[in-house]
Amino acid sequence: MPPKPSPEVEHLAAFFAQCGLSQQRSLETARSKTAPQAHRLLQLANADSDNDNHSRLDDKQITLALQLAKDAQALTDDLRLYILDAIRDRRLAKADQVAAAIKYLTAHPEQPVDTASFNEACGVGFSITPAELDTRIRAYVADKADEVNKLGWAGFSKVSGLMRQADPLRWVAPLDLKGAAEAVYTDMFGSRDAHKLKAQQAADKAKKDNKAANAAGPKASTSAVPLHAESPDDMFAQGWLSRLHKPGGNEQKIPERMQEHLAWTKGKVFTRFPPEPNGFLHIGHSKAIAVNFGFAKYHKGHCYLRYDDTNPEAEEQIYFDKILENVRWLGYEPYQVTHSSDHFAELYDLAVLLIKKGFAYTSNDTAEEISAQRGGKDHGPRHDSKDRSKPVDQSLREFADMRAGKYKPGEMVLRMKQDMSSSNPTMWDIIAYRVLGKPHHRTGTEWAIYPTYDFTHCLCDSFENISHSLCTTEFIGARTAYEWLCDALEVYKPRQSEYGRLTLEGAITSKRKLLKLVKENYVNGWDDPRLYTLVALKRRGVPPAAIISFVSNLGVSTSPSLVQLQRFEQTVRSHLEMSTPRLNLVLRPIKVTLENLPADFQLSLDKPLHPKDPSMGTIAVPFSRELVIDSDDFRAEPSKDFFRLAPGATVGLLNVPRPVTYVRHETDPATGAVTHVVCRYEDEALGEQPLAPGFKPKGWIHWVSAPHAVAVREARLFRRLFKSDNPGALGDKYLDDLNPDSLEVVKGAVVESAVWRVVRDSLSRAKDVVRQRQDEATRNRTEAPPSVDGLEVVRFQANRVAYFCLDGDSVLQDESGEVDGGKLVLNLIANLKEDKLKAK
Incomplete structure (x- = not known):
């Protein structure tokens, strides 16, 4: 037989039994090492309670209380009682929650406790x-x-x-x-x-x-492994997109609807890109554009650009214009440009039909009442609206009155009669029409009511005979309501398929947050090259083909993609590496004089615009007595790990036959900055002593002939706008994450004179592309797309520095019309290596 418990253990066991533990469990707890702590905690709870019954806990709660007594000894009595109260009122119902509560209050011991933060940290009401x-x-x-x-x-x-x-x-x-x-x-x-x-x-x-x-x-x-795409079409030939249904493979409630659909489409793929015209497109939209337009093109089908313009409060004409411009810039031409508002009359008629069929009703429930019907913040039981059983005739009259403007916003809505018992929130009698009372940019004041996205989207897909309604995975839940509405109205039902969205590390894509950055002048407009809107990437000089290649290389699957910024930049670099000519650009010039050359000395050097692509041709580079080099390439104090120009050093000049040797340098008396370096050109023909046999300079630097240098008004160097990888996760504190060094404007840079050849050739090629697209439009009897390119098509690699493009702020002609009278503004596209900027 087990030994008889001591009086002290018996006393503790009796106490625990009064608290609600079984006799056996009470005795086991009384014998445990944590019994004194548990006893003290529950005594404190009793003293803190006005009602003895309030302190009684069930078996599960007692277990959690014992866990608290054991693990929270470092907390004050008040904080332990706070957690115990949360166990009592069942906010904390699991061991993990109690552990999280102890951890939270250990890190935040200040009182009073922030209840909202505490609940969030402990999963309360999750x-x-x-x-x-x-x-x-x-x-x-x-x-x-x-x-x-x-x-x-x-x-x-x-x-x-x-x-x-x-x-x-x-x-x-x-x-x-x-x-x-x-x-x-x-x-x-x-x-x-x-x-x-x-x-x-x-x-x-x-x-x-x-x-x-x-x-x-x-x-x-292969759906889970991003495949390296040899061409942009690879993402349609393999992986998730390759397994989508064939046209006609989406089952219908009414079989005749499919027959009508195939007769109209002739079995072709039809997709759509349906942006809301309430903001500028961003890098994430490039995936949606590439998927929808590319999938249709790959299957020799068609893709609509459909503006989802059902919210006139947030829509502006500039958004419509820029969306179409972005699509065309990425290389796609819509089959047709349509608007949800094209179908307002038809949508209204279908809403009336939905009421007549008993699948919709008008309701004056407030937003708070609708939320309560859906379980409220606490996700409690759901219940029907008081209006759900309203007579059909009454709903028809009130819906007509909504259209006639007899209700103010919020006073009456049309709700779909779906399935309040469903586990899917998109089936909880969602709103189909609401009163806005705002004029529409296309229909004026004709409508006082506007359909919601949930009512509009699937029906517009049906009207346009979309075979593949491709969207991102956040709409998975909406698919049920999408199909329900099509079936309820017995119209053709497209099939919705969802893929993972693209999110780029360090990029903000929230329209609200972007608007705040722009409106409060944290950035210089929607096209500020530090942003990842498509207009900003265009201005920064990122080639549209590089963006499509980036999307294709990622592949398309159902998994969302938070992609490292360096992966995007590497794709851009790879594209620029073989497509841009190379020039010498000196960002921070120091004058260099080759003292042993005559004052009028000039030598013409031929060099290729691209060493690996002879088709780009060659240029004649003037080499003179007066040069400029970058200040980073000179150091007044030599060191063993510095192989560029310094006292005692001999270095090579890119594409120049002979090296140069340091002689002396001059500094600004006021600042101590080096202003002038004198060197010697190592040419035996000038009487110089020959260098040692087989001598090869350890360092090679770029340069520009001073008399022929082209001034750069500004060179704009961009770094990450945000310090963290996922600023969007910071909520409204994302502004605290802004990088104060995200923009550096360098004045006084110079570039070699061949830049004008690159400017002329680049602009000419851009015009050729426009002509080709116009010719193609003529052959296809479609609208000829206008040019969507600007000066950003002028791109080059600055040797040893970075890739640059011309900014639209550049002025290429002087008052006489001479090109060489221009004032150049350069934008950094990408560094030559991923860590170049970090090193600086």
């Missing part, structure tokens, strides 16, 4: 929709892409285990998390059973062939 959970898991998997793709299903247990420890996934019910994660893995790697069968077959074959070393595990699906 809820997540299926679509949000899917997006979170895909983001986590994308972040662990190397390991996930390498191991496939074999690594599922490890990855899902780590996933359960990550915020906010740690608060998801384990079975829900496991099920959603398995769905993502199935999408990426095929079914788990197929994986097991394939792995077993591989193992059997390896055993049979005695080559076990070659059976290292299952192959990852």
